[in-house]
Amino acid sequence: MNLEEKMKQDLCRELIIPEVVDEKLSEAYxxxxxxxxxxxxxxxxxxxxxxxxxKNRAQS
Numbered sequence: 001m002n003l004e005e006k007m008k009q010d011l012c013r014e015l016i017i018p019e020v021v022d023e024k025l026s027e028a029y030x031x032x033x034x035x036x037x038x039x040x041x042x043x044x045x046x047x048x049x050x051x052x053x054x055k056n057r058a059q060s
Contacts, residue, residue, distance in 0.1 A: 001009075
């Protein structure tokens with residue numbers, strides 16, 4: 001069996017994922033979603049906040 005055939009065979013094998021990986025993913029996904037929501041809320045707050053004028057520029 002040449003190297004290419006071995007690689008193809010290895011890639012077609014079923015991968016067994018440990019249960020701890022599933023547990024960690026289950027914990028991580030809600031955290032990621034909450035961080036995305038905070039980012040969206042922050043961007044909305046910045047977009048809707050009134051813009052301040054630079055006092056030094058206004059006097060020039």
